[in-house]
Amino acid sequence: MKKSLVTHIAVMVVAVVLGSYLASYLTAQQSEISVNRDKLSKAPLGGFNKFASDVQWMLFINYAGGIDCVEKPEAEEIYNRLNTILSNDPDMEIAYNIGGMMISNSDPVKSAEIFMRGANNANLKSSWQLPFSAGFVLDRYVTDQDDPQRLKKAEEMFRLAASRAGDNAPYITSALLKTRAKRIAQKGKWSNIPVVNDEHALLCAMFDEWRKGGGSEDGNPQASDSMNIPDLKARLLKAAQDAKASDPTNKNILETINKVMKVVSEDQHLCGNCLTPYAAGDKFCSQCGTSVVVYAVCPKCAAVMKGKFCSHCGNK
Numbered sequence: 001m002k003k004s005l006v007t008h009i010a011v012m013v014v015a016v017v018l019g020s021y022l023a024s025y026l027t028a029q030q031s032e033i034s035v036n037r038d039k040l041s042k043a044p045l046g047g048f049n050k051f052a053s054d055v056q057w058m059l060f061i062n063y064a065g066g067i068d069c070v071e072k073p074e075a076e077e078i079y080n081r082l083n084t085i086l087s088n089d090p091d092m093e094i095a096y097n098i099g100g101m102m103i104s105n106s107d108p109v110k111s112a113e114i115f116m117r118g119a120n121n122a123n124l125k126s127s128w129q130l131p132f133s134a135g136f137v138l139d140r141y142v143t144d145q146d147d148p149q150r151l152k153k154a155e156e157m158f159r160l161a162a163s164r165a166g167d168n169a170p171y172i173t174s175a176l177l178k179t180r181a182k183r184i185a186q187k188g189k190w191s192n193i194p195v196v197n198d199e200h201a202l203l204c205a206m207f208d209e210w211r212k213g214g215g216s217e218d219g220n221p222q223a224s225d226s227m228n229i230p231d232l233k234a235r236l237l238k239a240a241q242d243a244k245a246s247d248p249t250n251k252n253i254l255e256t257i258n259k260v261m262k263v264v265s266e267d268q269h270l271c272g273n274c275l276t277p278y279a280a281g282d283k284f285c286s287q288c289g290t291s292v293v294v295y296a297v298c299p300k301c302a303a304v305m306k307g308k309f310c311s312h313c314g315n316k
């Protein structure tokens with residue numbers, strides 16, 4: 001009798017030890033399989049979270065169709081419903097997209113938060129729309145009073161979107177450069193040169209991207225946080241022209257242009273007035289008519305040199 005009691009207790013102890021061991025092993029296995037488990041709602045749905053979120057989503061659409069406008073109270077309601085839906089299914093991409101969009105005007109801070117949450121979800125990392133929308137709302141609708149870090153966050157989001165979209169979304173690049181320019185303008189200085197206007201700031205932003213890409217002709221997509229901006233060199237030249245045109249005699253702008261062109265366009269000959277490239281033998285700028293320094297002409301007959309010898313007079 002006594003012996004069997006001891007055996008009973010021994011078996012129970014072993015079972016408890018094994019059970020807790022197995023439980024911790026299974027939990028580890030489970031979180032490997034279901035990465036979002038810790039984000040899931042703790043409501044007792046018996047594993048039917050996905051089903052619940054689908055029903056809640058249908059009710060959400062129904063609610064959204066029934067309201068005439070989205071003001072603060074509606075935005076609050078939408079945000080709460082979204083949180084419930086997303087706690088049952090954190091991977092429901094459409095909920096982030098539509099929900100975030102619906103409250104972007106009336107509550108941009110919460111809208112940006114929804115979009116960023118979606119953008120940072122590891123299971124949705126093929127979506128470039130989520131980080132793009134996050135960047136857009138942060139840049140356009142959120143104010144500095146709401147969040148002093150909004151432009152920094154917006155730039156990060158646009159960068160994330162660009163890295164996911166590849167080469168086929170040039171407007172993401174434009175949005176990124178504009179946001180970066182705003183940050184530079186806000187700082188007021190770039191490379192110790194005071195920034196005087198938006199065109200100037202955009203030129204600085206582009207040159208930063210150029211330097212990040214290693215300064216090669218077509219950027220350097222391998223560099224960690226640089227991206228492949230098509231025609232960056234041509235865009236830099238255009239930005240320099242725009243900056244000069246915005247305030248032709250401003251010494252800060254001229255200093256920046258000098259700095260940029262020395263690195264970017266050493267092989268090109270540019271009109272000193274409007275920065276348009278000109279060809280060998282040109283005496284005047286074809287864009288603004290300013291006389292330019294003639295290059296690559298035969299010193300004897302002034303014909304344009306195409307090779308070693310002048311094709312006109314044979315002079316070497």
Ligand SMILES: [Zn+2]
Pocket residue numbers: 271272273274275276285286287288289290
């Ligand atoms: Zn010119």
Ligand SMILES: [Zn+2]
Pocket residue numbers: 298299300301302303310311312313314315
């Ligand atoms: Zn000649």
